[in-house]
Amino acid sequence: MMTKVDLPNTWAYENFINDEECDALLKYCYSIRHHLQNNGEGRFYAAHVVQQLKPPKEFFQVKNRIIEVEQFTDYELDSIFGDFVSFNEEGGAIHPHMDDNHKGKTHTRFNLLLSLPIRGGNPIYDGQVLEVREKMLWRCEAGLYKHASLPVEGTKPRINISFGFQL
Numbered sequence: 433m434m435t436k437v438d439l440p441n442t443w444a445y446e447n448f449i450n451d452e453e454c455d456a457l458l459k460y461c462y463s464i465r466h467h468l469q470n471n472g473e474g475r476f477y478a479a480h481v482v483q484q485l486k487p488p489k490e491f492f493q494v495k496n497r498i499i500e501v502e503q504f505t506d507y508e509l510d511s512i513f514g515d516f517v518s519f520n521e522e523g524g525a526i527h528p529h530m531d532d533n534h535k536g537k538t539h540t541r542f543n544l545l546l547s548l549p550i551r552g553g554n555p556i557y558d559g560q561v562l563e564v565r566e567k568m569l570w571r572c573e574a575g576l577y578k579h580a581s582l583p584v585e586g587t588k589p590r591i592n593i594s595f596g597f598q599l
Contacts, residue, residue, distance in 0.1 A: 448569035474524025510596025537598035539575035553590035
């Protein structure tokens with residue numbers, strides 16, 4: 433059952449997806465792993481996956497669920513990165529940064545965590561480490577707050593699908 437939880441300066445939904453959706457999305461992510469671009473030590477991603485890498489129906493179901501649950505009325509889809517898949521493998525970490533806003537709207541990402549390492553990989557948002565779990569969707573106002581992640585430790589990767597919006 434999906435549950436909304438407060439996190440520092442944001443919120444998340446535990447169990448935003450069910451086990452079957454998670455399995456289908458993980459299978460998809462592993463099937464495209466060889467297409468992902470190197471983005472630094474232990475980091476790989478593919479932007480604009482909808483246009484390039486034909487995601488399964490579960491991908492679109494999740495995106496539509498985000499729009500429905502968040503009750504978006506005034507939004508644009510992110511044209512800079514679109515929706516992307518990322519793998520952070522051993523040693524991989526996201527450096528602290530803020531993303532550009534566009535057309536007077538805030539660049540906002542909804543990050544769906546499909547796989548988390550045994551240690552590390554946690555998001556850092558506005559200077560605070562977030563406690564997250566697999567199948568959790570967390571909101572990142574990427575154009576307002578610095579964000580990053582802790583380095584992944586071990587062989588289990590951090591696998592994330594990031595859905596992008598301008599809100």
